[in-house]
Amino acid sequence: MTLISFDPDETDDRGDAAGGGSSVDRLYEAVREMAVAFDLKPGERVNEVDLARRLGASRTPLREALNRLAAEGFLTFQPGRGFSCRAFTPREVFELYQLREVLETAAVRLACAQATDAELDEIETFLDQTGPGSDGRPVELLVTLDERFHAAIATLARNAELARVLDNVNARIRFVRWIDMTKRAKTQAEHRAILAALRDRDADRAADLTARHIAKRQDQITQAIREGYARIYVD
Amino acid sequence: MTLISFDPDETDDRGDAAGGGSSVDRLYEAVREMAVAFDLKPGERVNEVDLARRLGASRTPLREALNRLAAEGFLTFQPGRGFSCRAFTPREVFELYQLREVLETAAVRLACAQATDAELDEIETFLDQTGPGSDGRPVELLVTLDERFHAAIATLARNAELARVLDNVNARIRFVRWIDMTKRAKTQAEHRAILAALRDRDADRAADLTARHIAKRQDQITQAIREGYARIYVD
DNA sequence: GTCTATCATCCTGTATACAATTTTGAATGC
DNA sequence: GCATTCAAAATTGTATACAGGATGATAGAC
Numbered sequence: 001m002t003l004i005s006f007d008p009d010e011t012d013d014r015g016d017a018a019g020g021g022s023s024v025d026r027l028y029e030a031v032r033e034m035a036v037a038f039d040l041k042p043g044e045r046v047n048e049v050d051l052a053r054r055l056g057a058s059r060t061p062l063r064e065a066l067n068r069l070a071a072e073g074f075l076t077f078q079p080g081r082g083f084s085c086r087a088f089t090p091r092e093v094f095e096l097y098q099l100r101e102v103l104e105t106a107a108v109r110l111a112c113a114q115a116t117d118a119e120l121d122e123i124e125t126f127l128d129q130t131g132p133g134s135d136g137r138p139v140e141l142l143v144t145l146d147e148r149f150h151a152a153i154a155t156l157a158r159n160a161e162l163a164r165v166l167d168n169v170n171a172r173i174r175f176v177r178w179i180d181m182t183k184r185a186k187t188q189a190e191h192r193a194i195l196a197a198l199r200d201r202d203a204d205r206a207a208d209l210t211a212r213h214i215a216k217r218q219d220q221i222t223q224a225i226r227e228g229y230a231r232i233y234v235d
Numbered sequence: 236m237t238l239i240s241f242d243p244d245e246t247d248d249r250g251d252a253a254g255g256g257s258s259v260d261r262l263y264e265a266v267r268e269m270a271v272a273f274d275l276k277p278g279e280r281v282n283e284v285d286l287a288r289r290l291g292a293s294r295t296p297l298r299e300a301l302n303r304l305a306a307e308g309f310l311t312f313q314p315g316r317g318f319s320c321r322a323f324t325p326r327e328v329f330e331l332y333q334l335r336e337v338l339e340t341a342a343v344r345l346a347c348a349q350a351t352d353a354e355l356d357e358i359e360t361f362l363d364q365t366g367p368g369s370d371g372r373p374v375e376l377l378v379t380l381d382e383r384f385h386a387a388i389a390t391l392a393r394n395a396e397l398a399r400v401l402d403n404v405n406a407r408i409r410f411v412r413w414i415d416m417t418k419r420a421k422t423q424a425e426h427r428a429i430l431a432a433l434r435d436r437d438a439d440r441a442a443d444l445t446a447r448h449i450a451k452r453q454d455q456i457t458q459a460i461r462e463g464y465a466r467i468y469v470d
Numbered sequence: 471g472t473c474t475a476t477c478a479t480c481c482t483g484t485a486t487a488c489a490a491t492t493t494t495g496a497a498t499g500c
Numbered sequence: 501g502c503a504t505t506c507a508a509a510a511t512t513g514t515a516t517a518c519a520g521g522a523t524g525a526t527a528g529a530c
Contacts, residue, residue: 022314022315022482022483022484023483023484024302024314024483024484025314045511047510047511048511048512049510049511049512057484057485058484058485058486059484059485059486059512060295060483060484060485060486061483061484061485063299063512063513064298064299064302064483065302067259067299067300067302067303067306068302068303068305068306069306070303071302071303071304071306071307072306073396073399079257079259079260079512079513080257080490080491080492080511080512080513081491081492081511081512082511082512082513092395092396095394095395095396095397096396098345098394098397099394099396099397099400102337102338102341102397103337106337110333159330159333159334160327160330161308161327161330161331161334161404162330162333162334162337164308165334165400169396257512257513257514258513258514259513259514280481282480282481283481283482284480284481284482292514292515293514293515293516294482294514294515294516295513295514295515295516296513296514296515298482298483299513314482314483315481315482315483315520315521315522316481316482316522317481317482317483
């Protein structure tokens with residue numbers, strides 16, 4: 001079973017990109033990564049001919065990919081002016097964090113009722129294998145592992161649509177989560193506490209732990225965004 | 236202020252389609268309506284040249300619109316086989332209803348904390364103006380009014396992203412909501428009860444009323460889908 | 471009558487061309 | 501120095517062309 005993987009290099013395709021499929025899927029993935037990592041700067045306009053040439057395709061499939069990404073909130077679109085990278089305001093990030101909290105607490109409640117003991121074993125094995133602390137490992141890796149844990153919980157909720165929206169929201173705030181991860185010490189301990197609540201089938205406790213694990217105050221977000229901008233524009 | 240409108244003909248644009256804007260926006264709206272109403276049958280493949288001709292455009296902007304709709308879950312996409320209307324299985328609808336319940340209860344809780352008394356007055360006026368029962372009015376109108384009420388609550392939550400996802404989910408299950416509306420008698424009474432809880436700033440009660448207003452059991456959904464298919468294929 | 475293979479047709483995926491609009495930058499006036 | 505105007509350049513929006521693959525029909529074998 002492949003509920004959750006330990007290999008940080010394993011490419012977690014989201015079901016799209018059927019092997020060797022259309023070029024739009026490839027372009028979509030490539031530009032999504034650029035937008036998630038703010039390789040495209042916030043608010044920056046996308047030059048279609050440039051980007052198409054760099055990605056080895058023509059404008060037609062590229063624009064199709066850009067339209068998908070705009071529908072998913074990674075880009076914005078203005079008629080006559082084309083596509084731009086999403087903004088990165090404290091308010092927007094706050095709303096996304098709020099939405100994330102709503103969805104993750106709902107997911108963990110559903111998982112409490114739906115997950116099998118074997119699946120919870122699998123998550124525990126994952127936590128054992130990936131070690132307790134950060135001990136000098138790159139932040140990128142820690143973010144990936146954190147993402148894996150939360151995605152696994154979403155899977156256990158047995159609601160593909162909820163998992164899809166959650167994946168979208170988490171990708172759009174990955175940059176802030178990256179900053180946040182540099183300040184966390186007890187991520188895994190919190191994950192283990194959530195898992196224990198799942199084992200006890202205690203939905204209220206699991207939801208409460210998850211909410212406190214995620215929730216951010218407006219001022220914390222503002223500070224993280226400040227650091228995020230520094231990181232984006234240093235290169 | 237235009238939190239909520241009484242005029243059922245008022246076109247509720249979702250912020251896109253800047254007046255006279257690009258043709259993609261127009262095509263997007265047109266095909267979205269077709270998909271929501273299952274004017275495109277579930278699973279049916281979209282013929283691009285046909286549809287483009289009927290909508291008075293070429294395939295290029297049409298495909299951009301189709302890509303947006305696929306990203307939003309109204310259509311599916313398979314490389315080499317193009318776009319199809321989404322399926323309509325009990326499981327998918329159940330998951331969407333579950334997600335809707337999560338989002339609407341969260342929205343009403345936030346609205347409890349955020350809404351002004353004036354805004355709640357406005358909703359009460361809306362309920363007064365739109366009358367207590369169905370009394371022979373077309374179901375289409377009742378669904379629109381119900382949608383308006385719930386959208387207004389989402390607005391009061393002051394979370395644009397949550398409102399956006401909720402709008403998407405509600406559109407995708409509008410067909411089942413249509414069937415459901417033919418069986419409801421006390422919709423407005425339930426809306427008034429939710430409003431009263433908002434006035435009392437009683438988040439728990441408001442959330443509980445909202446959940447019971449929305450929640451569907453699997454067997455109810457299966458039955459509604461059965462009736463939905465009958466309606467789709469009768470014409 | 472049913473299954474299979476082959477061919478013609480249809481449809482999708484992508485590149486390219488061109489019109490229309492926006493942006494840029496220089497020249498001019500204040 | 502700063503704003504304004506105008507033309508050149510760049511960029512987007514859409515139509516069209518064509519190659520490659522999928523679909524469907526027909527003919528033949530069993």
